[in-house]
Every structure is written in C-alpha cells, then in structure tokens.
Amino acid sequence: xxxxxxxxxxxxxxxxxxxxxxxxxxxxxxxxxxxxxxxxxxxxxxxxxxxxxxxxxxxxxxxxxxxxxxxxxxxxxxxxxxxxxxxxxxxxxxxxxxxxxxxxxxxxxxxxxxxxxxxxxxxxxxxxxxxxxxxxxxxxxxxxxxxxxxxxxxxxxxxxxxxxxxxxxxxxxxxxxxxxxxxxxxxxxxxxxxxxxxxxxxxxxxxxxxxxxxxxxxxxxxxxxxxxxxxxxxxxxxxxxxxxxxxxxxxxxxxxxxxxxxxxxxxxxxxxxxxxxxxxxxxxxxxxxxxxxxxxxxxxxxx
Numbered sequence: 592x593x594x595x596x597x598x599x600x601x602x603x604x605x606x607x608x609x610x611x612x613x614x615x616x617x618x619x620x621x622x623x624x625x626x627x628x629x630x631x632x633x634x635x636x637x638x639x640x641x642x643x644x645x646x647x648x649x650x651x652x653x654x655x656x657x658x659x660x661x662x663x664x665x666x667x668x669x670x671x672x673x674x675x676x677x678x679x680x681x682x683x684x685x686x687x688x689x690x691x692x693x694x695x696x697x698x699x700x701x702x703x704x705x706x707x708x709x710x711x712x713x714x715x716x717x718x719x720x721x722x723x724x725x726x727x728x729x730x731x732x733x734x735x736x737x738x739x740x741x742x743x744x745x746x747x748x749x750x751x752x753x754x755x756x757x758x759x760x761x762x763x764x765x766x767x768x769x770x771x772x773x774x775x776x777x778x779x780x781x782x783x784x785x786x787x788x789x790x791x792x793x794x795x796x797x798x799x800x801x802x803x804x805x806x807x808x809x810x811x812x813x814x815x816x817x818x819x820x821x822x823x824x825x826x827x828x829x830x831x832x833x834x835x836x837x838x839x840x841x842x843x844x845x846x847x848x849x850x851x852x853x854x855x856x857x858x859x860x861x862x863x864x865x866x867x868x869x870x871x872x873x874x875x876x877x878x879x880x881x882x883x884x885x886x887x888x889x890x891x892x893x894x
Contacts, residue, residue, distance in 0.1 A: 595674035599681040599692035604766040609774040610680040615777030632663040643700035655701030677783040683723035687730040710744030719749040724759030751795040821845040
C-alpha cells in the first residue's frame with residue numbers, strides 16, 4: 592500500500608519536517624511512502640470554464656480545458672490516483688491554507704469522476720498536518736481537512752489531524768520532540784487504517800464537534816446551527832459550562848453521502864435551467880455593462 596505525502600510548505604521547513612516524520616511512521620508500520628512538494632509544481636489556476644462539471648452533468652468523465660502540457664497538473668493527478676492514502680501538510684497563510692494547495696484543490700474536478708471510480712474499487716484515506724506561526728489558524732484545519740476529503744474522492748475518510756501553532760521560524764519544529772512524535776503517530780495511524788488493521792477510521796484526538804468531519808466549526812444559517820463542512824443541522828445546549836451540539840442528521844443526509852451529492856448536482860442543474868430560460872435577459876444585462884470600466888492591466892515591458 593502506498594501513502595503519498597503532499598506538502599504545501601517551504602522545503603525542509605516545519606510542514607515538510609513533520610510530514611517526513613509522519614511518512615517515516617507510516618513506513619515503519621508497513622506502507623510504501625512517497626513525497627510530493629507543491630512548490631516544485633507549476634499548477635495553472637482554474638479558469639472557471641465549467642467544462643469539468645458540464646461533462647459530469649452529461650454523464651461523461653471529467654476533463655479540463657487547460658491542456659496537460661500547459662503545466663504539471665497531470666503528474667500531480669496521476670500521483671493522487673495511484674496512492675492508497677495521503678498525508679496533507681500545509682502552513683497557515685491569512686488564517687487558512689497556503690494558496691498553492693488551493694490551486695491544486697480547485698483543479699480537482701478535472702479528474703474527480705475518475706478518482707471517485709477508483710475510490711469505489713479501493714477506498715483512499717487521509718490525515719492532515721497544519722502549521723501556524725501563531726494561533727491565527729482559524730480556518731486552516733477545516734479547509735485542509737476538506738482538501739483531504741477531496742483527495743479521497745469526496746469521501747469523509749479522515750484518519751487523523753494535528754494542528755501545530757507558534758512555530759513561525761524556519762524548521763523550528765525540529766526542537767519540539769513531542770510534536771515530532773505526534774507526527775510519527777499520525778503516520779502510523781494512517782498506515783494502520785490503510786492496511787486494514789483498524790475497524791475504526793478516525794483515530795484522532797483533536798477537540799471536535801461534528802461526528803462526521805471531526806471538525807470544531809459551527810455556522811449560522813437561517814437561524815440554525817450547521818456544520819459548514821458536512822451541511823448537517825444541529826441544536827446547541829450548555830452542559831456543565833460547556834457547549835454541546837445535538838445533530839439532527841447523520842452521514843446519510845450529509846453532503847458526503849449519495850443524497851448530498853445528488854442534492855448538489857440537482858442544484859447546479861436547476862441553476863443552468865434558469866439561466867437557459869432567461870438567456871436573453873442575461874445577454875441584455877451583460878451588454879449594458881460590457882463597456883463600463885476597463886480593467887487595470889498588469890505592467891509589462893515593451894516588446
């Protein structure tokens with residue numbers, strides 16, 4: 592079984608060091624391991640052409656309008672397809688994950704249908720490592736764990752997660768023995784699940800609220816509390832001075848289930864139907880604004 596470590600951090604700095612320790616733990620447990628550093632890859636941002644989702648709605652395999660030879664994404668996609676599990680490591684930039692991981696994530700739909708088919712044959716599992724220079728890390732783990740879920744074909748197969756804060760200096764985590772050991776344990780836990788040695792999937796110890804994504808975030812929508820990752824509704828109460836959430840739905844009604852996937856696609860189809868029914872109104876509205884303001888262009892040297 593092969594585990595792929597994906598780093599969105601600096602070479603041989605905190606994320607990569609912890610990732611390598613996690614991979615060593617997985618290797619000791621019996622897995623083959625590989626490392627992929629996103630800084631080494633040129634990945635064009637998604638251009639919003641919607642070809643990937645339109646092909647999916649038509650029952651076709653995913654595809655992308657960006658040619659394979661335009662960047663290195665095809666190599667990245669092959670590595671994801673071939674792996675049985677992942678350790679995703681990312682630093683915190685502006686309260687969330689580094690942009691290079693978001694660029695890779697945003698392009699995922701160009702091979703998502705193929706990835707989902709592969710995951711039906713053999714499930715993939717993931718663990719995550721987030722590193723912040725301070726405690727300004729509020730959105731790091733939800734986004735990082737979501738990226739892990741997408742690497743598993745949209746399945747909530749998170750095995751473990753760890754957040755490390757107050758490590759702003761390059762490679763300073765090398766001094767944190769307990770943190771290093773925790774990373775090795777994370778890799779060992781992931782290997783245990785991938786190798787079929789654990790009946791449980793989630794083996795983490797992070798404080799959590801949602802029993803599906805194992806996250807600690809809540810969001811208000813329409814006066815109700817929801818898990819923003821799983822889209823299930825809950826009720827908040829207080830017990831012994833601590834908040835407690837009772838959830839109305841379980842996995843089968845979450846966005847990770849077949850029900851959730853169908854609901855998502857039905858919403859997209861409804862939006863396209865509405866646009867088709869009112870395409871002349873849309874054209875006129877666009878024409879009215881076509882010449883209003885010209886965008887600022889980047890400065891380029893004269894040829």
